[in-house]
Each structure stands twice: as C-alpha cells, then as structure tokens.
Amino acid sequence: MRKRSRQLIGVLMASAMVISTNVVIPNEYTYAQEDTSSIKSSGTYGNNITWTLQDGTLTVSGFGKLEKIDNSDFPWTGNDEIKKLNINKEITDIGNQVFYNLGNLQDVNFSDGLKSIGDWAFTNCDIRRLRIPDSVESIGECAFGGNSYLKKLVLPSNLKEIGVDAFSILNGGCMYLTGNAPKIEDENYVDIPGAVSGRKLTIIYPRDNKTYTEQFKNHFTQSEVNWVEEDVKDMSLDIDEGDDKVESVTLDVQGTTIETNDENRGKCNISINIKNYSGSVPSTSYVYVYLKSERDDSESKLMASYNDKTGSYELNMSDLYGTIGAFTWTYFSGKTWIEKIEIQSDSGKRKPAGNNSWYVIPVSSYGVVSNGSNPYVAEKPEDAKYWFNIHRTYSMTFYEPDLSVKSLKDNGGEIYKEEKTIAVEDGISAIGMNDVYKAKDLGDLKFKRWYCPFFDYMEDEELYDCSCVLYSEYDKDILVFDVKFDDGNDEVVDIKTINYDELDEDDLPVVEGYENYKWRVVRDTGAIYYIMDVDGNKPDKPLKIKNASTLSKDKIEAAVKDISNAAEKTNVSVEMNNATVIPNEILKAEQGKNVNVTFNTANSAWTINGKTIVSDNIEDANISLTKEAGSVSDSNLSDLIGKRSAEKIIFGNNDSFGFKADINLKTENDITNNKAVLIQKNATGYVYKSSSSVSNNNYSINVDNGNESYVIYGDNGDLNSDSKIDIRDAMSCLRHVSGREDLDCVREGFADVNFDGNVNIQDLIKEIHVVSGREDNF
Numbered sequence: 001m002r003k004r005s006r007q008l009i010g011v012l013m014a015s016a017m018v019i020s021t022n023v024v025i026p027n028e029y030t031y032a033q034e035d036t037s038s039i040k041s042s043g044t045y046g047n048n049i050t051w052t053l054q055d056g057t058l059t060v061s062g063f064g065k066l067e068k069i070d071n072s073d074f075p076w077t078g079n080d081e082i083k084k085l086n087i088n089k090e091i092t093d094i095g096n097q098v099f100y101n102l103g104n105l106q107d108v109n110f111s112d113g114l115k116s117i118g119d120w121a122f123t124n125c126d127i128r129r130l131r132i133p134d135s136v137e138s139i140g141e142c143a144f145g146g147n148s149y150l151k152k153l154v155l156p157s158n159l160k161e162i163g164v165d166a167f168s169i170l171n172g173g174c175m176y177l178t179g180n181a182p183k184i185e186d187e188n189y190v191d192i193p194g195a196v197s198g199r200k201l202t203i204i205y206p207r208d209n210k211t212y213t214e215q216f217k218n219h220f221t222q223s224e225v226n227w228v229e230e231d232v233k234d235m236s237l238d239i240d241e242g243d244d245k246v247e248s249v250t251l252d253v254q255g256t257t258i259e260t261n262d263e264n265r266g267k268c269n270i271s272i273n274i275k276n277y278s279g280s281v282p283s284t285s286y287v288y289v290y291l292k293s294e295r296d297d298s299e300s301k302l303m304a305s306y307n308d309k310t311g312s313y314e315l316n317m318s319d320l321y322g323t324i325g326a327f328t329w330t331y332f333s334g335k336t337w338i339e340k341i342e343i344q345s346d347s348g349k350r351k352p353a354g355n356n357s358w359y360v361i362p363v364s365s366y367g368v369v370s371n372g373s374n375p376y377v378a379e380k381p382e383d384a385k386y387w388f389n390i391h392r393t394y395s396m397t398f399y400e401p402d403l404s405v406k407s408l409k410d411n412g413g414e415i416y417k418e419e420k421t422i423a424v425e426d427g428i429s430a431i432g433m434n435d436v437y438k439a440k441d442l443g444d445l446k447f448k449r450w451y452c453p454f455f456d457y458m459e460d461e462e463l464y465d466c467s468c469v470l471y472s473e474y475d476k477d478i479l480v481f482d483v484k485f486d487d488g489n490d491e492v493v494d495i496k497t498i499n500y501d502e503l504d505e506d507d508l509p510v511v512e513g514y515e516n517y518k519w520r521v522v523r524d525t526g527a528i529y530y531i532m533d534v535d536g537n538k539p540d541k542p543l544k545i546k547n548a549s550t551l552s553k554d555k556i557e558a559a560v561k562d563i564s565n566a567a568e569k570t571n572v573s574v575e576m577n578n579a580t581v582i583p584n585e586i587l588k589a590e591q592g593k594n595v596n597v598t599f600n601t602a603n604s605a606w607t608i609n610g611k612t613i614v615s616d617n618i619e620d621a622n623i624s625l626t627k628e629a630g631s632v633s634d635s636n637l638s639d640l641i642g643k644r645s646a647e648k649i650i651f652g653n654n655d656s657f658g659f660k661a662d663i664n665l666k667t668e669n670d671i672t673n674n675k676a677v678l679i680q681k682n683a684t685g686y687v688y689k690s691s692s693s694v695s696n697n698n699y700s701i702n703v704d705n706g707n708e709s710y711v712i713y714g715d716n717g718d719l720n721s722d723s724k725i726d727i728r729d730a731m732s733c734l735r736h737v738s739g740r741e742d743l744d745c746v747r748e749g750f751a752d753v754n755f756d757g758n759v760n761i762q763d764l765i766k767e768i769h770v771v772s773g774r775e776d777n778f
Contacts, residue, residue, distance in 0.1 A: 043075055051075060066098055067093070067118070068097065094117045107127075114135055116139075119163060121140060142165045146168060153167060173202070178206065241363065249270065257391055258389065289303075291332065292339040335381045342366055344363070401472065403443075414529075481495070485534055513543075550579055560585055572596070573600065587621060588618050608661050624651070647710065665698070676711050677749030678692075679710050679746060751763055753766050
C-alpha cells in the first residue's frame with residue numbers, strides 16, 4: 001500500500017479544490033492501517049469514476065473519460081501491489097499516464113465500448129499478454145512502452161491510429177494486426193519512426209489486405225521483424241493460447257494393427273515437427289501427446305522429447321502392452337488414436353507464489369489431429385487423423401482348491417493347484433471370466449467367481465488389463481488347519497468350509513497329544529490357514545482331533561460355578577457359540593435347582609429349569625437343531641396343515657432329552673402370522689405339543705424329546721385357516737369343548753387361544769368375545 005502520509009495529503013488537497021460553483025473531488029479514498037493487500041480499499045475520482053482494490057486486483061468503474069484532473073495523482077499511482085486490472089463498461093477513454101509505473105501489473109481486462117488509450121497510459125508495467133477490444137480506435141504514444149516481457153498482443157480490428165513507440169516488445173513476442181493498417185501518428189518525430197520497438201518480433205497481419213504495404217511495414221517498426229500473412233479466421237487470437245504450431249505429425253504404425261501379449265509387447269513412434277512464427281524450432285517448449293483408446297474411453301498424457309539431431313519432438317513407446325503414461329495409468333486396446341497435441345510455452349503469464357517469488361503459467365497451443373468439426377481435438381475414434389489398432393491378449397492361469405490334501409509341504413505350501421492356462425481376449429470383466437472357465441462346486445462350497453490374490457479386489461464389472469493368476473472364490477471361506485513339525489513335515493488335520501467371522505475359538509480343532517499348543521492365523525492365497533507349530537518330528541500315525549462340538553474346559557468350569565452360586569428362581573446364561581453339546585457337568589450342577597439356565601447357540605436359545613432334569617444317569621446333551629421349510633411329504637400331515645406355512649424341526653437328539661426345554665427360535669422373513677403351533681409325531685400319530693405367539697419374528701416351543709416335529713404358522717383363533725376369525729371358528733371351538741367334535745392336532749393348537757396347552761371353556765369364551773366384538777384380539 002502507499003504511505004499513509006501521501007493518502008492524507010490527497011484528502012487535504014481534495015477538500016480545498018473548488019471550480020466555479022461546483023465542488024470537484026479529484027482524489028478521495030479510504031486507507032487501511034496495515035500494509036496488506038487482503039484488506040479492501042475503495043474510493044472515487046472526480047464525479048464519474050469509482051474504484052476498489054482488493055487482493056491485488058484493481059477494478060475501475062464509472063462512465064465517460066478516465067483522465068487526470070488538475071494533474072492530481074490517481075489513488076493507485078505507483079502502487080506495486082496491483083497485479084490485475086479490470087476496466088468496466090461505459091468507460092470510453094483512458095487518458096494519459098493513468099496506469100503509469102504499476103510495475104507488477106500483469107493482467108489487464110478491457111471492456112467493449114472503450115474508444116481510446118492515451119499516451120504513456122500503461123508505460124513501465126509488466127503486462128505479458130494483452131488483447132485490446134475491437135472498439136478501440138486509437139492508441140497513444142508510448143502507451144504500453146517498457147512492458148519488456150510482452151509476449152502476445154492482439155490489436156483491435158477497428159484501430160485507426162497508433163502513436164510512436166506505443167509498444168516495446170524486447171523478447172521475441174508476437175503481435176496480431178486484425179484490421180486495416182493503422183495510421184502512425186509520428187508527425188512530431190523525424191529520426192524515431194515506428195509504432196513498435198523490440199527484437200525478434202513476429203507480426204501476423206490479414207492475408208490479402210492491400211493496406212499492408214512494404215512502406216507501411218518499414219514505417220511500422222525497424223526492429224527485427226518476421227512478418228507473417230494469415231487468414232484472420234486461422235489466427236490464434238486467444239491470448240491464453242501459445243503461438244508455436246504443429247507443422248506435421250508422423251506415426252510409423254498409422255492404420256495398422258499391433259499384436260500385444262506377454263511375449264510380444266508392441267511398439268510405435270510418433271514424430272512431431274513444430275515451428276513458431278519466426279520460422280525456428282522452439283526447443284524450449286513442452287510437447288504433450290494425448291492418446292485415447294476404445295477400450296474404456298481412457299486417455300493418457302505423454303511427453304515427447306526434443307531430438308536435436310532431427311529437430312523434431314519424438315515419442316517412442318517401446319511397450320504398448322504394459323502400463324504407459326507419464327501422468328495417468330492407461331491400458332490401451334482396440335482403436336487407439338492421437339486425441340490432441342498440446343504445446344506448452346513458458347512465455348506468457350506469471351503469478352505470485354508468495355515470499356516475493358513467482359511461477360510461470362504455461363500457455364498452450366494445439367496441433368491439427370482431427371477430421372471432425374474441431375480440428376484440434378479428436379474426441380471420437382471416427383474423427384481421428386492419426387490412429388492404429390492394438391490387439392491385446394492375456395494369459396490367465398486358473399487355480400482351484402484340493403480339499404483332500406494331507407500336506408501343504410507336498411502341495412507347494414497351499415491347497416490350491418493349477419488347473420489350466422487359457423489365452424483370453426482383452427475386455428473381459430471379473431465376473432465375465434466365469435464364462436471363459438467355471439470352477440467346480442465342492443460339496444457345500446458354491447463357486448462365485450475368479451479373483452487375483454495379488455491385486456486389489458476387483459468389482460464384478462471391472463475389466464482385466466494384464467495376465468493374471470486367478471483363484472476360485474466360493475460362497476464360504478476355506479479354513480485349513482495344518483500342524484507343522486520341527487523336521488519340516490506337516491499334516492493337514494482339518495479343513496472347514498464356513499465364514500471366518502463365524503468361527504469361535506471353541507470351534508478350533510483340539511489335536512490329541514498337542515492340547516497345549518495354539519493356532520496362529522495366516523491369510524494366504526485363496527484360503528485362511530491356521531498353523532500349529534509343534535516340537536519334535538512328525539509321528540508315523542495320523543493325528544487325531546478331539547470332539548470340538550462341546551465347550552472348552554474353562555467355559556464348563558465357569559458355567560458350573562455360575563449355576564452353583566445362583567439363587568433360586570434366577571437365570572443363568574451360557575454362550576454356546578458354535579458348540580452344540582451341553583456337557584453333563586453343567587446339567588448335573590443344575591439338576592434339582594429352581595434355576596433357569598439358557599444355552600445360546602448359533603440358531604436357537606434353550607432354556608432348561610433344573611427341576612425338570614429328572615434322569616438318574618445324566619449324559620452330555622446334544623441340542624443341535626435345523627429347520628427345513630417347504631412341502632410336507634406325509635400326505636396326512638399335509639391335509640392337516642392345509643394352506644398354512646410349516647417348517648420341519650430336526651433335532652440332533654431324536655430321543656428323550658431327560659429334561660424339558662423352552663426353545664426360542666426365529667421365523668423366516670416372509671412369515672406374517674401371529675402364532676406358531678408345535679406338533680410332534682408319536683406312536684399313534686401327530687399330537688399338539690405347545691404354541692407360542694410370534695413377536696418380531698421370534699417364537700418359542702416347549703419340548704422334552706426329539707421326535708419328528710413341525711412348526712405350523714397361522715393366526716391365533718383361526719381354526720379354519722381362512723385368514724379371519726368368525727362364527728365358524730367359535731362353533732368349532734364350542735363343539736370341541738362340549739365333546740361333540742374332536743379337533744385335529746393343528747386346529748387344536750390354534751383353538752388354544754390362551755396358550756395353556758388345553759382347549760377348554762376359557763378358550764371358548766375368548767373366542768366368542770372376539771367374534772362378537774367385545775374384545776379386539778386375544
């Protein structure tokens with residue numbers, strides 16, 4: 001910011017100036033206490049101009065002429081913090097010395113409607129690239145003098161007059177004249193003719209415009225000038241584009257097909273000739289080739305290198321099969337073409353990078369590479385001017401597990417082994433590889449898809465882009481338990497096919513003779529390996545596994561202790577996890593006590609009261625069960641069930657349990673009924689055992705044996721299975737209670753509306769109340 005003392009002087013001068021009867025305020029503005037460009041300052045100048053300065057950008061607004069009043073400085077005069085200038089609409093003229101000596105001003109944006117730029121208006125600034133709007137008709141003497149790094153200048157098409165030394169371009173810049181040759185206002189000069197001074201200057205002017213005579217050219221400048229005639233429509237008038245141009249492109253594999261695979265990886269060469277308007281080759285430019293492929297519409301930006309022997313920029317690609325691209329990872333396949341060629345030059349724009357440093361913003365130009373509507377970009381393969389085909393094939397090796405292996409050492413350290421190798425075409429997705437080769441299902445293992453264990457997991461629709469080793473993936477994990485000995489031998493003692501997160505520590509195999517050793521987990525290719533490292537040599541006899549379906553010794557002891565310490569009429573919970581056998585030690589500790597012990601298994605919860613354990617010879621109790629939904633093979637039972645849903649309950653123990661258990665189960669997701677009825681088969685047929693309400697997909701059954709059992713779903717009180725409770729259900733219940741009619745086991749279960757195991761007068765009264773509307777439900 002300018003010094004505060006200078007600002008105060010300006011305000012004092014403004015308050016003292018009076019012309020006729022009108023007060024003229026040439027220079028009034030606010031100031032900031034701290035010297036920082038992030039704080040906004042603003043003000044007015046005269047009666048027609050307002051201005052703001054914030055973050056290095058000066059914006060001047062208003063109307064009419066912007067010129068000095070009584071030689072008073074402008075508020076921004078000499079301000080080195082100004083880097084960008086915006087001249088808003090309705091300002092028609094910029095007077096003399098308005099923006100003189102703004103040493104860091106680089107970017108200037110004029111608005112259409114500006115008519116003239118005065119003498120010395122932008123002298124000694126740092127403008128790099130400039131386009132003056134077509135509305136400007138005159139540019140004054142030395143208007144842009146001293147902008148030594150001016151690289152690109154576009155003059156207006158309506159320019160009629162230009163002053164002497166209006167521009168000084170000292171470092172090989174480029175000027176565009178887009179209209180008729182302007183008049184040079186140099187009548188006050190004899191020995192210093194010309195509107196432009198500098199060296200190595202290129203001037204582009206309209207082709208076939210007769211006003212550009214040799215006399216004009218010699219008068220316009222005496223600098224080292226390369227005059228280039230060009231159609232206006234072909235001129236690069238965008239000041240953010242460079243001025244180097246592609247002369248020619250050579251592609252050595254143009255229009256051909258290149259075979260690429262593991263052994264023959266393919267190659268090609270692209271040679272690009274570039275010249276600037278001075279006719280020389282710009283060896284300091286950066287040339288980038290953008291290649292695009294049909295494979296997945298991918299694009300790769302590649303840098304060409306300058307070859308000082310040939311004077312061209314060359315891109316040599318010696319491996320079209322592998323990953324290429326200096327800036328992006330790209331795999332090319334199918335039609336591959338040059339999408340665009342970009343030339344970046346460091347001539348042009350600078351921006352501050354902090355700490356009084358600067359960085360260069362490259363300015364780009366493009367070469368013709370397309371036969372489409374935009375000659376500089378070939379977005380579609382059919383528009384490409386330079387192209388070739390890449391035919392890719394991959395070698396895929398498929399591995400499948402052998403669940404019968406007895407030694408990992410003898411199988412390469414894993415259970416997977418190579419099945420076959422197939423050469424496949426490019427463009428096959430992860431899930432599509434199933435169509436190339438499908439692995440076999442292995443027992444309860446259902447094949448899902450292939451995957452490569454050495455890469456990140458690919459989504460189903462993601463495409464393979466290289467040769468791979470593929471392992472079969474299944475709907476469950478494969479857990480391999482292998483015992484390793486000091487002599488280097490090993491033995492696989494068990495292979496489980498369950499999900500890893502479902503395996504509890506109690507489910508780990510216990511190897512006889514090695515009970516004190518622990519398993520360590522190794523996640524390897526295709527499977528999860530549990531390794532037990534033991535001392536000594538491998539024995540001659542095969543290893544044996546103890547029963548792993550019961551609880552560990554520690555858990556048994558903890559459960560016995562909890563039950564022994566439990567008070568009467570209290571509850572104890574035992575987590576079985578994947579164990580399915582209740583050890584007899586626990587049942588003995590519970591026997592005779594009025595304590596409810598709940599055994600939580602993976603799919604059920606068994607609650608046993610110690611008073612119901614009456615056996616004199618208590619053994620381990622198998623509490624495993626499975627459910628089967630679907631049709632019933634017994635035609636008699638099928639008639640009983642009717643339209644209702646049913647599930648078969650299969651107990652691990654199909655004999656008497658030696659206790660009574662209340663078992664909590666979950667329904668299938670599609671069950672919407674409110675009651676579950678358990679029936680069991682005995683010597684005389686099926687009998688009603690118990691019933692339960694269904695709440696949040698949960699219900700319970702009460703059993704004392706593992707006879708053939710079915711759970712029937714329906715609605716409480718709906719004896720006739722017609723999805724409604726009406727007079728017919730009440731009449732059936734009445735006839736049964738009065739002894740006039742026997743109900744079958746299923747109807748009996750739904751008639752037992754109060755869940756007490758009997759159908760009696762209380763059930764009939766509730767049924768009548770619901771049917772008559774005196775109660776809403778049971």
